[in-house]
Amino acid sequence: MAETDSVAVYGYHPPLPKGMTARQAEAATAKSRSHYENVSPAAATLYRGEGPSSVNGKDVPEGGCLGETRRKVGLGDTTRLDATFNKVNLQASQQASNDPRVSSLNKRWADCMKESGYHYADPLAAAGDPAWTEGEGGDGSQDSDSAGTPKPREITVASTDVRCKQRVDYVRVRSGVEAEYQNKLIEQNATALSADRDTWKAAIAKANELMAKRG
Template sequence: MSPSRARATTALALLLLATTACTAAEHESTPAPHGPSVIRQAKQLRLPLDAYASTVAETHAMEDAEDILMRRCMADLGMEWKPLPRVDVRDVEPPNFRRYGAEEVEVDRYGYHPSPDPPSVTRRNQAWDEREALPAEVQRAAYGRSGEGGCRKTAQRELVGDTAPPDYQAFNRLTGKALETSRRAPEVRDAIRKWRTCMTKAGFDYPDPLAAAGNERWQTDEPTPAERTTARADMTCQQSTGVVKVWSAAETRIQRRLIEENADPLHEAKARKDRWLAASRRVLNRDDG
């Protein structure tokens, strides 16, 4: 069985978005916000724990290097191995873009739904789908009967020797804890209270931005008019109350404390990740050269 395709490791924190929420009836479109964009703040958001996990781009680099080495191994077995298409660096979503519920640039068009994947991301996802449909003989040669062997195991050994793959357990645990802890910080509660007052004036009843984004009503194939109206009001209220700025500052402080308290496992995880990434970049540089 093939390995799972790359996903941002901060996705675990997004599970916390699944909260219950209430909405009011659809209202007139809220005026567009002025000043620094909430979306720009979300795109630029960097948190201290980010250093201890791989970005999507770094995960792609490790997969691409592994592909190069697997291709040689598979060729020795008389089988073709097609490398995954590269993703354009401009198409990689920032690591914390959706962390506080600020999800979409074009809220008028997509509401809380994600915009369509860029072409290079679509091509890579399609290539993963094609791999999962490979004949059983090719699957066994690539991944072994257990899914942990075959040419993939050979490629990993050539890449980093006996170094185990990156382990993000400590990161996942701490990033989720930091998000929930920061949510209860006094200054964040105050900002969320102001956001809720703003939303109430616009005719909506949600406890916080995560509840607005995670409303089950938005689990539709296409965004509805009510969803787009809610998302626009959400963005406007986030802008006027500074939720992202306040929340990220609180979480930054909390993450730094958690890093100090968990220095040993985080240091080990980062060292392992850095070794894999450095080895992957050497392989990619040789191949590109």
């Protein structure tokens, strides 16, 4: 589905999985919410290892069930493992946002949106308008319902957004500028990123091995 076709149906919401109806998606969302709501505080703390040191006479492993699983697949501190990647990703995005080429691009996109009466500083502000998600909690928003189905205004804004991006060649220019910064940061952090990649690959292989043994 082309982007213009997608926003005409889903607005700023992600498209449904192939073959899934809106009613099925709503049921799946409700089931997921119900699952997490039914997890007791005791079970949650046991999972993270933040509760008692033993349960029913059995010692709780350090870090709980999550900590034990990470050790079994060879993962230690995943926060540390993700730190370099997150730093590169965030810095590249920030540097691109401050680049004059992107600043100019945002202005041209915003000017295009104003022609249709919409006032946003940049595409992120448009996509992140609280109006698109407030209704999902059932508070009566006029722009999305309790299932997250977009209403006409969201679809109109999103469709205008796409047309303005096409007019100013937004995606190609913005992604090109950000890629420049990403490549520089990747080169500067190549050793750490390679090590983290190898750790994650080994952990996935170990997880697959353990799952295979369980049948």
